[in-house]
Amino acid sequence: MPEDHPHQAKKRRIRHFRPIFGQSRLPAMAADVPQTGLLALVDELLLSIIDQIDSRDTLCRLAASCRRFQGLTEPYIWRTLLVTNGDRARSIAAALDIREARSSYIQDLSIRYPDHSKDGIQELNHFIVLMDKLRHLTIESPCPNNSEWKDDVEFDGWTKIDYTTLLEALPKALKELDIGERLHAFPGCMPSNDSTTRTSQPAFLKALIRQADSLERLSHIGGATQHLPRKYSTFDDDSARLRHLSNLRSLSLGIETMLLTHLQRDDYPASLCELKVNDVSWANNLRGGPEDTLRHPGRVLRHCTEVVKGMSRPVDLSILFSNPNTEQILSTIPTANIALVLQSIIDGPLRTPMYTLSSLLRSSNRHLALLTSKFSSKHSYIPPYMYGEEVPFEERFYDANHFWRVCGVNFRVMDDEMFVEEVKKGPKMVCTPCRERLGRWECFNAGDGSSCIHCERDSRIDGRDVECVYDVDTVAWGNEVD
Ligand SMILES: [Zn+2]
Numbered sequence: 001m002p003e004d005h006p007h008q009a010k011k012r013r014i015r016h017f018r019p020i021f022g023q024s025r026l027p028a029m030a031a032d033v034p035q036t037g038l039l040a041l042v043d044e045l046l047l048s049i050i051d052q053i054d055s056r057d058t059l060c061r062l063a064a065s066c067r068r069f070q071g072l073t074e075p076y077i078w079r080t081l082l083v084t085n086g087d088r089a090r091s092i093a094a095a096l097d098i099r100e101a102r103s104s105y106i107q108d109l110s111i112r113y114p115d116h117s118k119d120g121i122q123e124l125n126h127f128i129v130l131m132d133k134l135r136h137l138t139i140e141s142p143c144p145n146n147s148e149w150k151d152d153v154e155f156d157g158w159t160k161i162d163y164t165t166l167l168e169a170l171p172k173a174l175k176e177l178d179i180g181e182r183l184h185a186f187p188g189c190m191p192s193n194d195s196t197t198r199t200s201q202p203a204f205l206k207a208l209i210r211q212a213d214s215l216e217r218l219s220h221i222g223g224a225t226q227h228l229p230r231k232y233s234t235f236d237d238d239s240a241r242l243r244h245l246s247n248l249r250s251l252s253l254g255i256e257t258m259l260l261t262h263l264q265r266d267d268y269p270a271s272l273c274e275l276k277v278n279d280v281s282w283a284n285n286l287r288g289g290p291e292d293t294l295r296h297p298g299r300v301l302r303h304c305t306e307v308v309k310g311m312s313r314p315v316d317l318s319i320l321f322s323n324p325n326t327e328q329i330l331s332t333i334p335t336a337n338i339a340l341v342l343q344s345i346i347d348g349p350l351r352t353p354m355y356t357l358s359s360l361l362r363s364s365n366r367h368l369a370l371l372t373s374k375f376s377s378k379h380s381y382i383p384p385y386m387y388g389e390e391v392p393f394e395e396r397f398y399d400a401n402h403f404w405r406v407c408g409v410n411f412r413v414m415d416d417e418m419f420v421e422e423v424k425k426g427p428k429m430v431c432t433p434c435r436e437r438l439g440r441w442e443c444f445n446a447g448d449g450s451s452c453i454h455c456e457r458d459s460r461i462d463g464r465d466v467e468c469v470y471d472v473d474t475v476a477w478g479n480e481v482d
């Protein structure tokens with residue numbers, strides 16, 4: 001009811017779009033035709049009503065009802081666009097062509113089409129660069145992961161969007177950009193050998209610098225590691241520096257991307273507060289079997305340590321592992337028999353690279369978090385995630401605020417050498433479950449009655465209801481493995 005609207009308008013922010021068509025083109029009609037009901041309201045009130053409408057269909061019906069409503073509703077109708085096929089791209093291009101101002105209403109544009117619907121997508125090339133209020137842009141090229149390309153069929157689904165021109169001509173208003181090259185490659189579908197067409201080159205950063213004043217969040221994946229162009233070794237070109245992105249707050253980078261090398265070389269803006277690194281390109285390229293898989297987390301952590309060491313002002317770091325099995329990543333409790341073998345395979349104790357990185361960040365008052373990505377359905381996907389693919393959720397399994405705790409288990413009695421020395425000053429305690437199941441030397445506990453590592457792990461991860469009941473062991477410290 002009309003009398004409610006001033007009240008609602010107070011609660012919600014009214015967006016002040018200029019009702020260009022309604023007012024400027026139709027003053028005579030507005031004056032001549034007596035308006036009743038909704039049309040008797042002033043534009044500001046009508047806008048506050050329109051602002052409450054979530055349904056695109058309703059907005060379109062309203063726009064079709066009269067010219068005044070058309071002028072008022074169009075900014076809402078055009079604000080967010082999803083294009084999933086070439087026919088739609090054509091009709092959008094035609095509508096934008098009829099009324100230029102519409103391009104300026106678009107704030108969020110997603111172009112995500114399958115290969116069989118690609119024809120017509122190219123019509124958008126001309127208009128994207130006119131969208132001077134664009135804030136969020138998602139462009140997805142046809143995905144060669146789909147089954148029809150797995151049987152020796154040549155992949156020809158190259159993108160219909162001209163990225164090179166686009167990056168140079170985009171309006172200088174982007175706040176967030178996700179850009180990723182594909183990680184999946186196979187014979188008949190290899191990434192380009194021409195390095196100038198790749199995002200690993202200084203030209204990519206130069207193009208981004210057009211967004212220097214607005215860009216706040218950037219996410220980048222450089223592509224499959226075995227097909228990456230060589231990293232450029234010189235940083236001579238001062239125009240291709242990450243630090244020029246002076247409003248950048250958040251970076252999400254594949255571990256392979258050249259941008260991570262920029263950070264390592266201390267090239268990033270003072271505005272940066274957080275960095276997330278994902279391991280998916282390396283994990284996707286593990287070919288050496290189980291030993292490589294075991295070494296992988298340590299390699300990722302040591303690489304990130306080198307990056308942080310190169311940064312004069314480190315930022316909060318989270319590392320996203322694509323392996324959903326956190327037990328496999330870092331929290332395995334090596335039993336005495338395999339501990340030595342495992343350490344020789346992974347060049348040292350399992351969690352040491354994690355503590356090293358966590359301490360390094362802590363010395364600058366920064367924070368380390370480790371995450372895994374998990375899918376709720378039985379299918380899993382690799383980024384960039386395509387239209388219709390499930391985006392994984394993230395689960396944190398390490399948080400530097402609990403320095404020795406991984407996957408909910410406190411490893412201090414195993415990993416903190418100084419603490420272990422302290423514990424060894426007291427009598428050796430062994431809990432009944434460990435004595436029965438594993439042998440007494442496997443019981444790692446602080447000697448203060450708190451839960452031992454095995455029991456804590458069993459109750460937290462397997463959900464088993466176990467309780468440590470301690471006896472003082474008759475075998476002294478130091479003689480436990482014999
Ligand atoms: Zn125990």
Ligand SMILES: [Zn+2]
Nearest residue numbers: 431452455468
């Ligand atoms: Zn126990």
